[in-house]
Amino acid sequence: MNGNDHAQPQLLDHEVRITRLEEAVKHIQHSLDRIEGQLIAFLGEMRTEQKALRESLERQMAALREEFHRDRRFSAMVLLTTQLAVVGALLRLAGVL
Numbered sequence: 001m002n003g004n005d006h007a008q009p010q011l012l013d014h015e016v017r018i019t020r021l022e023e024a025v026k027h028i029q030h031s032l033d034r035i036e037g038q039l040i041a042f043l044g045e046m047r048t049e050q051k052a053l054r055e056s057l058e059r060q061m062a063a064l065r066e067e068f069h070r071d072r073r074f075s076a077m078v079l080l081t082t083q084l085a086v087v088g089a090l091l092r093l094a095g096v097l
Contacts, residue, residue, distance in 0.1 A: 091097045 088097070
């Protein structure tokens with residue numbers, strides 16, 4: 001027996017711990033790489049979704065502006081028609097027509 005017999009299992013335990021630690025670090029790095037890839041894909045999807053929402057909002061705003069102008073023209077036509085009817089009624093009352 002030499003004096004190193006007792007130290008050998010501790011050395012092996014230390015090497016096993018280092019090996020396990022290296023494997024754990026590799027696993028964590030792999031997981032982080034996968035998560036980073038998923039985040040990049042998610043960011044791309046969000047940008048695509050944001051672009052689609054922005055385009056939809058622009059179309060809806062254009063449709064609302066067009067509808068507003070149509071409603072305004074219709075209101076003006078109703079107002080003018082009402083005014084013509086009032087003028088016609090006044091002319092009839094006055095005996096002009």
